[in-house]
Amino acid sequence: MAAKARARSAISRPKATAIQPAFLPFAKPAIDEETITAVSQVLRSGWITTGPQVEAFEAALSRYLGGRAVRAFTSATGALEVALQACGIGHGDEVIVPAMTFAATANVVLRVGARPVFADVDLATRNIDLGQVEKAITPLTRAIMPVHFAGLPVDMDALYTLAERRGLRVIEDAAHAIGSSHRGRRIGSFGDFVAFSFHPNKNLTTIEGGALSIREPAEARRVERLRFHGIEHNDNGDMDVLEAGGKYNLTDVAACVGLGQLRRLEQFNQRRRTLAACYFERLKTNPAMLLPAHGDEGHSWHMFAPLLPLEHMRIGRPQFIEEMRKRGIGVGIHYPALHLFSLYRKMGYRIGDFPNAERIGQSTVTLPLFSAMSENDVDRVCESCSGILGKFRKDAP
Numbered sequence: 361m362a363a364k365a366r367a368r369s370a371i372s373r374p375k376a377t378a379i380q381p382a383f384l385p386f387a388k389p390a391i392d393e394e395t396i397t398a399v400s401q402v403l404r405s406g407w408i409t410t411g412p413q414v415e416a417f418e419a420a421l422s423r424y425l426g427g428r429a430v431r432a433f434t435s436a437t438g439a440l441e442v443a444l445q446a447c448g449i450g451h452g453d454e455v456i457v458p459a460m461t462f463a464a465t466a467n468v469v470l471r472v473g474a475r476p477v478f479a480d481v482d483l484a485t486r487n488i489d490l491g492q493v494e495k496a497i498t499p500l501t502r503a504i505m506p507v508h509f510a511g512l513p514v515d516m517d518a519l520y521t522l523a524e525r526r527g528l529r530v531i532e533d534a535a536h537a538i539g540s541s542h543r544g545r546r547i548g549s550f551g552d553f554v555a556f557s558f559h560p561n562k563n564l565t566t567i568e569g570g571a572l573s574i575r576e577p578a579e580a581r582r583v584e585r586l587r588f589h590g591i592e593h594n595d596n597g598d599m600d601v602l603e604a605g606g607k608y609n610l611t612d613v614a615a616c617v618g619l620g621q622l623r624r625l626e627q628f629n630q631r632r633r634t635l636a637a638c639y640f641e642r643l644k645t646n647p648a649m650l651l652p653a654h655g656d657e658g659h660s661w662h663m664f665a666p667l668l669p670l671e672h673m674r675i676g677r678p679q680f681i682e683e684m685r686k687r688g689i690g691v692g693i694h695y696p697a698l699h700l701f702s703l704y705r706k707m708g709y710r711i712g713d714f715p716n717a718e719r720i721g722q723s724t725v726t727l728p729l730f731s732a733m734s735e736n737d738v739d740r741v742c743e744s745c746s747g748i749l750g751k752f753r754k755d756a757p
């Protein structure tokens with residue numbers, strides 16, 4: 361064949377390009393067309409801030425939580441802060457929080473003028489260790505703020521028995537736990553104060569948003585006041601300002617998104633459970649990673665976060681995450697130990713104070729888990745993990 365013809369045939373031959381699967385993030389919200397249509401109607405209605413949609417969303421959440429008083433917020437952070445204020449917690453008080461959680465859990469304690477006191481978490485459940493909580497209680501302790509980590513409820517019987525025995529309030533950070541239940545009872549359908557987050561990564565989203573479930577109806581009124589400028593209306597409809605409240609009211613646009621999400625929450629969470637079961641099935645032959653606690657059907661699987669076997673790896677976590685990214689997979693970190701951030705070191709916390717929180721903080725990786733994922737996606741994630749861990753093992757050639 362002449363050189364020219366050879367060149368031509370090479371050009372015309374279709375190139376064998378590997379089809380790159382779409383990038384798989386570790387979390388992704390699922391908003392349906394019905395919700396988008398409903399949101400456009402709200403936007404066109406002339407009323408876009410707190411109004412009938414928020415009222416309907418609060419009522420729907422209340423029904424979902426067995427008739428409890430529920431108030432919507434612009435974030436879980438705002439809801440947690442208001443719950444602390446509603447308990448009268450402030451200067452000179454201590455609140456016990458897990459040493460491994462998102463910064464908001466402890467920051468809100470500082471924001472009301474109180475002192476967060478850390479307690480270590482359990483290595484498998486990642487939840488606050490109630491034995492450590494007991495040891496951290498002092499005469500200044502006013503409340504415990506547990507986190508239902510990744511949607512796995514803390515032992516509610518033990519928690520509330522302890523709180524009652526020591527005369528403490530409980531403010532549950534249930535940011536991960538909408539739809540979780542403990543011994544058949546939904547998180548937020550019982551308990552003292554329970555705060556949910558509706559950030560886009562969470563199991564239910566309102567874009568940004570949160571809610572507070574309240575045991576004492578009398579406290580709901582105070583919560584409303586603290587949520588909105590300290591304003592109260594008397595029986596004549598006259599407005600008064602009773603205290604310096606915050607400004608945390610949800611918009612009707614956001615609440616409309618929430619209503620569309622709440623209709624599908626059970627379906628979302630069922631899907632998350634199926635995908636988590638897939639992860640366990642695929643990763644049981646990869647004993648290198650320390651898998652999270654299995655939980656039961658009450659687990660809502662907000663995240664699937666194993667620990668990397670760093671001691672057996674030639675690369676660190678940042679390189680592992682980079683290798684996953686190269687394979688088109690997003691990996692998160694939830695969370696570094698909270699007591700080692702500058703703000704908390706300034707309070708005197710040191711390396712070595714909370715060994716489990718520190719080990720999790722250094723080695724945890726959040727693998728993709730969201731309702732629109734397929735089981736093939738789980739396969740892809742697990743194959744990539746195994747491939748990377750095999751390639752970069754300490755004893756690998």
Ligand SMILES: *Cc1c(COP(=O)(O)O)cnc(C)c1O
Pocket residue numbers: 434435436437438461462464465507533535536556557558559569570
């Ligand atoms: C997301 C999250 C929060 C904060 O929620 P926002 O709604 O973003 O304020 C608090 N605590 C934990 C454990 C969270 O994951």
